[in-house]
């Protein structure tokens with residue numbers, strides 16, 4: 001017993017609170033990036049009251065598929081680990097009788113902003129929504145900043161038009177009732193955890209609420225110009241039309257009958 005305790009102590013024992021619970025030795029917690037291409041997470045079941053059944057791995061509370069094995073010493077291999085591999089890993093050992101036992105290994109990394117709203121174009125009076133999404137662990141604390149005249153000013157809920165909503169790896173900034181003079185500009189979301197911090201930029205443009213009418217006004221203007229052209233043209237044309245109507249229809253008819261005669265002649269010639 002004292003022998004196994006000594007080994008377990010040397011191997012960074014995950015504390016065991018009661019004698020009924022199994023003891024599990026784990027590899028140390030780690031901060032990315034690591035040297036080399038592979039990160040091995042290890043759990044060794046060093047003592048248990050019951051008969052060991054199997055083990056598996058979890059990440060952030062979800063079972064990692066295809067990690068179940070009957071081994072008492074279990075490994076989880078991360079190839080070329082990146083920020084999105086960071087998280088709270090847990091190995092779980094199940095027993096024929098009694099509750100499963102588990103141990104956790106933290107894999108930390110700086111936050112990395114993996115997607116964000118690059119630009120938002122809205123009309124005054126509307127609502128703008130900017131967002132940023134991160135990977136990395138622990139989850140960051142999010143802040144929003146407006147960059148104006150060379151100065152970053154933090155944005156919070158205090159203005160009654162700005163709302164910051166953040167959860168774990170995601171944050172949103174809502175700006176309601178957009179103002180064409182106050183609101184356009186450069187916004188930054190900033191993700192900060194114990195390792196480091198990152199930020200990304202979004203550009204907000206605000207148009208006059210007349211702006212969406214401009215294409216319509218353009219079409220209306222075109223229609224009006226067309227109508228004017230037609231009216232003017234028709235007015236100029238009118239005297240001729242009247243003359244035509246007054247003229248006897250004779251010459252037109254003779255023309256067409258002449259055409260018929262020509263055709264008949266041509267047909268006869270070919271025959």
Ligand SMILES: *[C@@H]1O[C@H](CO)[C@@H](O)[C@H](O)[C@H]1NC(C)=O
Pocket residue numbers: 011025026027042043044073
């Ligand atoms: C687990 O056991 C293996 C040998 O079976 C050993 O190489 C490894 O260092 C142990 N890991 C820990 C975290 O105890």
Ligand SMILES: *[C@@H]1O[C@H](CO)[C@@H](O)[C@H](O)[C@H]1NC(C)=O
Pocket residue numbers: 021092100101102103
């Ligand atoms: C891990 O162990 C703790 C305490 O022993 C227990 O409360 C928890 O439910 C276990 N979690 C899992 C996923 O087995």
Ligand SMILES: *[C@@H]1O[C@H](CO)[C@@H](O)[C@H](O)[C@H]1NC(C)=O
Pocket residue numbers: 084114133134135168169
């Ligand atoms: C963000 O965290 C949630 C759990 O809080 C997780 O389901 C989701 O996959 C995470 N997204 C990214 C991009 O890491």
Ligand SMILES: *[C@@H]1O[C@H](CO)[C@@H](O)[C@H](O)[C@H]1NC(C)=O
Pocket residue numbers: 157163164165
């Ligand atoms: C800001 O207001 C929104 C909406 O009322 C709320 O969900 C959010 O938690 C608030 N954020 C802070 C930092 O108080």
Ligand SMILES: *[C@@H]1O[C@H](CO)[C@@H](O)[C@H](O)[C@H]1NC(C)=O
Pocket residue numbers: 143190191192197198199
């Ligand atoms: C993010 O905000 C923190 C806290 O204000 C600050 O220390 C850090 O420099 C900022 N990081 C970036 C990338 O803007």
